[in-house]
Amino acid sequence: xxxxxxxxxxxxxxxxxxxxxxxxxxxxxxxxxxxxxxxxxxxxxxxxxxxxxxxxxxxxxxxxxxxxxxxxxxxxxxxxxxxxxxxxxxxxxxxxxxxxxxxxxxxxxxxxxxxxxxxxxxxxxxxxxxxxxxxxxxxxxxxxxxxxxxxxxxxxxxxxxxxxxxxxxxxxxxxxxxxxxxxxxxxxxxxxxxxxxxxxxxxxxxxxxxxxxxxxxxxxxxxxxxxxxxxxxxxxxxxxxxxxxxxxxxxxxxxxxxxxxxxxxxxxxxxxxxxxxxxxxxxxxxxxxxxxxxxxxxxxxxxxxxxxxxxxxxxxxxxxxxxxxxxxxxxxxxxxxxxxxxxxxxxxxxxxxxxxxxxxxxxxxxxxxxxxxxxxxxxxxxxxxxxxxxxxxxxxxxxxxxxxxxxxxxxxxxxxxxxx
Numbered sequence: 103x104x105x106x107x108x109x110x111x112x113x114x115x116x117x118x119x120x121x122x123x124x125x126x127x128x129x130x131x132x133x134x135x136x137x138x139x140x141x142x143x144x145x146x147x148x149x150x151x152x153x154x155x156x157x158x159x160x161x162x163x164x165x166x167x168x169x170x171x172x173x174x175x176x177x178x179x180x181x182x183x184x185x186x187x188x189x190x191x192x193x194x195x196x197x198x199x200x201x202x203x204x205x206x207x208x209x210x211x212x213x214x215x216x217x218x219x220x221x222x223x224x225x226x227x228x229x230x231x232x233x234x235x236x237x238x239x240x241x242x243x244x245x246x247x248x249x250x251x252x253x254x255x256x257x258x259x260x261x262x263x264x265x266x267x268x269x270x271x272x273x274x275x276x277x278x279x280x281x282x283x284x285x286x287x288x289x290x291x292x293x294x295x296x297x298x299x300x301x302x303x304x305x306x307x308x309x310x311x312x313x314x315x316x317x318x319x320x321x322x323x324x325x326x327x328x329x330x331x332x333x334x335x336x337x338x339x340x341x342x343x344x345x346x347x348x349x350x351x352x353x354x355x356x357x358x359x360x361x362x363x364x365x366x367x368x369x370x371x372x373x374x375x376x377x378x379x380x381x382x383x384x385x386x387x388x389x390x391x392x393x394x395x396x397x398x399x400x401x402x403x404x405x406x407x408x409x410x411x412x413x414x415x416x417x418x419x420x421x422x423x424x425x426x427x428x429x430x431x432x433x434x435x436x437x438x439x440x441x442x443x444x445x446x447x448x449x450x451x452x453x454x455x456x457x458x459x460x461x462x463x464x465x466x467x468x469x470x471x472x473x474x475x476x477x478x479x480x481x482x483x484x485x486x487x488x489x490x491x492x493x494x495x496x497x498x499x500x501x502x503x504x505x506x507x508x509x510x511x512x513x514x515x516x517x518x519x520x521x522x
Contacts, residue, residue, distance in 0.1 A: 116323035117330070122255040123302045124331050127206035127382045128448060129258065130213065132299050133339040134357030135445050137346075139295060140288035142278040144339050147292035152332030154487050155300055158459060159324045161466050161480035168470050175458050182465035186513075189405035191461055193509045194454040194502060196400060199393045200429030201501070202298070203386065204437060205447035207232060210382030212444075213375040216356035226438045230431065236386035237427040240394060243416030244387065254384045259334065261377050265358045266337040268365045273344030287494075294494040295445060297452030299335060354445075390426060397422035404516055405509065449498035456495070457502060460488035 136144035165178050176195070180188025207229040214220040220228075282288070342357045345364050353360060359378070363371035398419040401411035410422040436442050463481040472478045492499070 113319045113323050113326070116319065117327050120323060120327035121259075121330055122252065124300060124327075125255055125258045125334075126299070126302065127209050127378075127385060128202075128298045129262065129335065129338070130206075130209040130356075130358065130378050130381070131354065131444060132295060132335070132448070133342045134353040134355070134360075135448070136292040136295055137339055137342050137357070138354050139284070140292040141283035142280070142343055143282045143284065143286075143289045144292045144343070145278075145336055146281075147289045147296055148332060148336040148339055150289075151293050151296045151300065152328050152335070154483065156324060156328055157480040157483040158487070159328070160321070161463065161484055163320050163324070164470060164477075164480070165462065165466055175462055178465045178469070179458075179461045182468040183461075185403060187461065189400060189403055189513070190506060190509050191458050192396060192400045192403075193405065193505055194458055196393065196396050196406075197429075197505045198451045198454040198501065199389070200426060200433050201442070201447040202301070202451040203389055203393075204229060204233065204430055204434045205444045205451075206389075207382050207386065208437065208444055210378045212355040213359050213378040216359055217371060217375040223438075226434055230434050232383055232386060233390075233430045233434075234427060236390050237423050237430075239387050240390050240423050241414065241416070241418050241420050243418055250384060254381055257377050257381055261358060261374060261381075262334040262338045264370075265341050265361050265374075266334070268370070269341035269345045269361055272365045273341070275344075277344045277348075278340075290491065290494040293491060294452055295448050296335075297455055297491070298448035301451055301455045390423060391418075393426060394419045394422035397425060405513055406516060408516075446498055449495050450501045453492070453495040453499050453502055454505075456488050456491055459484055463488070 133144075136147060140147060162175075169178065169181055176188050176192035179191045208225065211220065211225045211229055215222070215225050338358065341361050342353060345361045346353050346357065350360065356375070356378075359371040359374040362374050397406060398411040400406045401408055401422070407421070410419060410425060412419070412421065414420040433442070433447075437444075437447070463484040466472075466481045466484075470477070472481070
């Protein structure tokens with residue numbers, strides 16, 4: 103007798119999972135980076151991306167319903183187009199994390215640089231030490247608990263909400279004029295930066311089949327989650343624009359601490375700095391664990407060295423973690439030399455996400471074969487969004503080209519076991 107699987111996800115649970123999957127360390131600098139890029143036009147970019155992510159989320163939810171055991175974005179593409187494109191999608195995620203995670207770490211430590219005058223060299227050394235320590239913790243089998251992950255998400259929400267709340271009395275309406283100081287193209291550039299903030303939520307769409315009432319609750323949870331997330335992102339950006347005087351240098355490095363210092367006082371800025379450091383340090387172990395697992399999955403499919411799929415005595419993918427540590431070290435050194443900025447790293451991660459969204463839109467059409475207009479809308483909107491936004495990533499798309507070039511060049515070598 104087969105026991106019926108009990109569906110346990112309700113709206114409140116889903117909202118909590120969506121919010122925790124999206125809110126990350128990148129938000130520590132993105133309000134300032136987008137404000138500096140587009141001025142008040144950054145608010146248009148935040149709202150537009152948040153709205154467009156709704157049909158994209160619905161697309162992933164329907165893919166998860168069609169393939170409940172698929173296991174993620176690369177699996178959707180693999181089921182639709184085969185192992186070659188499926189593994190390439192995995193590579194486009196795996197090899198950009200070494201850009202994203204150091205950028206997140208530097209985003210948090212930039213607050214220490216702003217608040218305490220931490221020297222630039224010391225900031226980079228400390229970032230490497232924290233990432234190295236997190237890798238070691240992964241190798242010896244340490245995992246971040248669900249409670250700790252919830253605490254990190256809660257800290258981000260508190261920091262953003264406090265920034266928005268205390269900024270209201272200090273906001274200057276004239277700060278939002280002109281609306282487009284750098285033209286409409288700057289809104290596109292800001293939207294490209296913003297994609298870094300939304301990486302991660304597509305992986306939670308796999309819980310679509312776990313809803314007690316999926317047709318109703320899945321859509322409600324997505325809409326409410328995006329309103330909360332978009333509201334926090336846009337609100338914190340509005341606070342930065344409305345409180346920080348134009349031309350303030352620290353707007354791109356520690357924008358939330360700067361707002362709190364100007365609106366409340368130095369103690370609030372110190373508190374923001376402590377929270378920022380806690381966020382990036384606390385999240386490092388979880389991100390490394392998840393990425394090393396992706397590396398192991400790619401190794402099992404033959405697109406990375408087989409040794410990366412072997413667990414050590416603690417149950418960790420040690421070789422996969424060590425590959426990540428080597429990549430982190432190289433990227434941090436390149437960033438220290440000034441060849442790649444935090445904003446560049448954001449573009450690199452966001453660019454990969456947008457490309458894979460396009461591949462998933464094609465996979466959606468092939469796998470679900472939509473017949474009604476409402477079923478066609480998610481992939482059509484996603485496709486238009488991808489085509490419209492990709493040019494704004496500019497030269498940073500060279501990284502995706504190099505990843506694809508390396509994948510096709512090394513794929514046959516890994517599959518033949520010449521590099522284990």
